Amino acid sequence: MELNYLFYQHYWWFIVSLLGAILVFMLFVQGGQSLTYSLGKNEKQLGMIIRSLSRKWELTFTTLVTFGGAFFASFPLFYSTSFGGAYWVWILILFSFVLQAVSYEYIYKKGNLLGKGTYRVFLMINGLLGPILIGAAVSTFFTGADFIVNKDNISDSLMPVISTWQNAWHGLEAVANPWNVVFGLAVFFLARCLASLYFINNIDDADIRTGARRQLLYNTIGFLVCFLPYLVFLLTKTGYTEDPSTQIINIEHYKYLHTLLQMPALLVVLLVGVLLVLAGILLTLFKKAFIKGIWFAGFGTVLTALVIFLLAGFNHSVYYPSIADMQSSLTITNSSSSLFTLKTMSIVSLFIPFVVAYIWYAWAQLDKRKIKIDDTDEDY
Amino acid sequence: MEIDLSLVDWSRAQFALTAIFHWLFVPLTLGLGVIMSIMETIYHRTGDLKWKRTAKFWMKIFGINFAIGVASGIILEFEFGTNWSNYSFFVGDIFGAPLAIEGIFAFFMEATFIAVMFFGWDRVSKRFHLASTWLVTIGATLSALWILVANAWMQYPVGMAFNPDTVRNEMVDFWAVALSPVAINKFFHAVLSGWTLGAAVTLGISSWFLLKKRERVFAIDSIKVASVVGIAGIVLSMITGDGSAHQVALTQPMKLAAMEGLYEGEEGAGLVAVGVLNPQKEYGNDEDPFLFDIKLPKMLSFFATRSLNGYVPGINNLIEGGYPLPDGSEALSTEEKMQRGKAANFALMDYRAAKKENNTAAMTEAKERLDENFSHFGYSYFTDHAETIPNVPMVFYSFRVMVILGGYFLALFILVGILSWKKRFADIKWLQWVVLLSIPLAYICSEAGWIVAEVGRQPWAIQDILPVQAAVSKIETSSVAVTFFIFLALFIVLLIAELSIMFKQIAAGPEPVVNTKK
Missing domain, CATH: 1.20.1630 (Formate dehydrogenase/DMSO reductase fold)
Structure with a gap:
């Protein structure tokens, strides 16, 4: 394998991982949607919560779309295998995000046909399904999926499909593995923690802040109960590794623990990420006037999630194990785009800091003034 | 399967x-x-x-x-x-x-x-x-x-x-x-x-x-x-x-022929301004393509080739080939394209088999055949000419x-x-x-x-x-x-909601504004 090519494959796995990590952070919008009825006790409070989230939902949505687009462009074999195979999981995720997009625009509009309550229920559905299903789908990076890849099929004019799913559940079978459910729930509780921190920062209302602090405590417990066992499971689990010289895939005990030990930078970033998440939560819980926890926990979430994504792909790991045929498993070397495409897109990726900068600037401009109870709904 | x-x-x-x-x-x-x-x-x-x-x-x-x-x-x-x-x-x-x-x-x-x-x-x-x-x-x-x-x-x-x-x-x-x-x-x-x-x-x-x-x-x-x-x-x-x-x-060219309902190609082809297609017309029968049509003389040739007398192939010509291409060569028939597609497909199979055996000479030979025929690779999946219309x-x-x-x-x-x-x-x-x-x-x-x-x-x-x-x-x-029917139902509901909101918004008209910024 050409060294240059390896560099770009790793670079793009990093970019995709970073987008995935930012998406995990941005799921605070979904977490907030799932907390709507817990925190909003009257129409005014519900209005403030929806207004607060409505300024951010498009960024979550766009991050999801870009994450998918970048994955498609850089690792098309994953896109075709997972999306074409785990059909029902992706359709459910898609469906819930479509409901979200429409709900934010229509909820306060006159003549919205279904009524405010229905759109709030749509947001609740997205708030529940989005994080759990995305979490479960990410967990299959470690627990595997039921597919076979056979590139010779392309020459079969009657059945030319190269990636085929081996059961009729098309992705729904992932819930049969409890660890996928546990990780999905961990992402769900984390999204609710981040949403609580976001509301405390963004909404200037004593009732909502008190409620959000209470929810922060409950959901932190839920998150730790799910995440810590999953972390132990991950670090002790048997994984798959690719022999770089032969491209043959082999079993390796304690694969992910080995990766962390062999790549200490990842271990350091993971620890820093977890500490920042805890710092954001604990400072908010114990210092009543502290409202900046979202920045600590948000940054920590990105770092932690980034390491989890990198663990899946770096160090010759198999990032999408096939439980039907080990040699069909996907690695960043056997599923990536060509060197030319990766190089071309790398030039484009140099603009990402510029994009982040203008998002930051626009976001800061809009958030200079906190959401208040006496704000009008004029913008809707 | x-x-x-x-x-x-x-x-x-x-x-x-x-x-x-x-x-x-x-x-x-x-x-x-x-x-x-x-x-x-x-x-x-x-x-x-x-x-x-x-x-x-x-x-x-x-x-x-x-x-x-x-x-x-x-x-x-x-x-x-x-x-x-x-x-x-x-x-x-x-x-x-x-x-x-x-x-x-x-x-x-x-x-x-x-x-x-x-x-x-x-x-x-x-x-x-x-x-x-x-x-x-x-x-x-x-x-x-x-x-x-x-x-x-x-x-x-x-x-x-x-x-x-x-x-x-x-x-x-x-x-x-x-x-x-x-x-x-x-x-x-x-x-x-x-x-x-x-x-x-x-x-x-x-x-x-x-x-x-x-x-x-x-x-x-x-x-x-x-x-x-x-x-x-x-x-x-x-x-x-x-x-x-x-x-x-x-x-x-097949898309253009369909746009014009053109079965028989010609030089100086007219553009159909108004026309009613003959529903009985199919590739291979002798029915007239139109029940009624008014053509603008030579205009199709002009738009397609930038020449009033340029040749525009019809569906029959595209299937049967043999007409002159702009570069002077002769167009292949669909049958020939299907054969070339299959040749490309066989060459690909041979290449992959040779690669598994580490047979470099066979790989090179198969690759040459593949390159020669790949431009028609997609035709290998057809069994009938009419599928291409x-x-x-x-x-x-x-x-x-x-x-x-x-x-x-x-x-x-x-x-x-x-x-x-x-x-x-x-x-x-x-x-x-x-x-x-x-x-x-x-x-x-x-x-x-x-x-x-x-x-x-x-x-x-x-x-x-x-x-x-x-x-x-x-x-x-x-x-x-x-999922088709789920999306269909969703789209209908969303479209009705969207139109309802639009109509209310339009009926409400523009709102009064005050200038709050300098």
Whole structure:
């Protein structure tokens, strides 16, 4: 394998991982949607919560779309295998995000046909399904999926499909593995923690802040109960590794623990990420006037999630194990785009800091003034 | 297990449903984006609050459509993977890049600045707000650019090479993909047709206000801006439409033949201005293609070849081959193309078998055969010549609907523009009714254009390389049928809700505004 090519494959796995990590952070919008009825006790409070989230939902949505687009462009074999195979999981995720997009625009509009309550229920559905299903789908990076890849099929004019799913559940079978459910729930509780921190920062209302602090405590417990066992499971689990010289895939005990030990930078970033998440939560819980926890926990979430994504792909790991045929498993070397495409897109990726900068600037401009109870709904 | 052809049909139906639904909203946001940005620019330059009020009204209409356009857009992106997974693998190396670039350059721009546009009136400076509004419009246009580059590449695959080791097509020249003449024409034609539709909707709604004797100043101001955008949009759409048709003649002759219902090619071919196809006509029988037709002599040859006496092949010629190509060579028949496709397929199998045996000489020989025949690879999946013919009536009639309505809107916009300039339009009720009732025609025109483009290129997912039956995912037909009906129900509900909100918003009219910024 050409060294240059390896560099770009790793670079793009990093970019995709970073987008995935930012998406995990941005799921605070979904977490907030799932907390709507817990925190909003009257129409005014519900209005403030929806207004607060409505300024951010498009960024979550766009991050999801870009994450998918970048994955498609850089690792098309994953896109075709997972999306074409785990059909029902992706359709459910898609469906819930479509409901979200429409709900934010229509909820306060006159003549919205279904009524405010229905759109709030749509947001609740997205708030529940989005994080759990995305979490479960990410967990299959470690627990595997039921597919076979056979590139010779392309020459079969009657059945030319190269990636085929081996059961009729098309992705729904992932819930049969409890660890996928546990990780999905961990992402769900984390999204609710981040949403609580976001509301405390963004909404200037004593009732909502008190409620959000209470929810922060409950959901932190839920998150730790799910995440810590999953972390132990991950670090002790048997994984798959690719022999770089032969491209043959082999079993390796304690694969992910080995990766962390062999790549200490990842271990350091993971620890820093977890500490920042805890710092954001604990400072908010114990210092009543502290409202900046979202920045600590948000940054920590990105770092932690980034390491989890990198663990899946770096160090010759198999990032999408096939439980039907080990040699069909996907690695960043056997599923990536060509060197030319990766190089071309790398030039484009140099603009990402510029994009982040203008998002930051626009976001800061809009958030200079906190959401208040006496704000009008004029913008809707 | 074989691929079930009904799976292909359901997958096509689901994608077509989503694309048609998506295209109800996107062109309006492209056109309205320009119109509302111009209005806010006038407000910025003059400080006249009536323009802020006008711009804000159209922004609300923009927002209602934008959300549902975004929601239906993500469905299309997902469906490339969920329903067309083999396609995603086979050409993802090329097709994925424009999608990723669209996300990085366009989507984030739109998502970020639309929030400023809607929520920032009292939070950011006037200048920053104006910049945000233009950036939303530019973002929407950039988004169109990259997805149309991707679409154009499917119709005219360039800048790529097939790699038998990875069994996929790989990009070798990004600029050939991004700047192909098909892509450039398609981008300008689609975006400018969006301007046309945006102008038609703005003019129609403004006319409604005049008919209701409400908001006269707002309506007249809106008509002034929209008629200029509309005239520019439709004139440039026609110019780029001619360019697109010429590219179709060069790269997708079967689509052109279907657009014209042309079975027997000829030199100095006439363009069918009006015609009724003979429903009994099929490839291979002796029926006359038309029950009735009026042709403009030599015009088809002129548009297709830029020569009044140029040769335009018909469906029969494209199937049977033997006619002279512009480069002097003789066209292959479909039968010969199918043989070459199969030769490419065998060569690929031989190459992969030789590679497993580490037989370098056999690999080289197979690779040579593959390279020689790969341009017809997609024909290896056909068993019958007739499979390569698209639905002629649908393409023929859609093309005529698009062209006739395009001519109608050119005349309408010029008339409204002149009368508006002479300050007489506000007093001509019958014309206001005509403009109002023309709104649905703009949508029909726009959708008809896409039907020509997408039905006309069937059966190809990628021209000559991959037909739709080799592009699908291997899932149960029932799964796709179920999701088709779920999406159909969802789209109907969303469309009714969207129209209901639009009508309420229009009935409420523009809101009074106060200038809270310096």
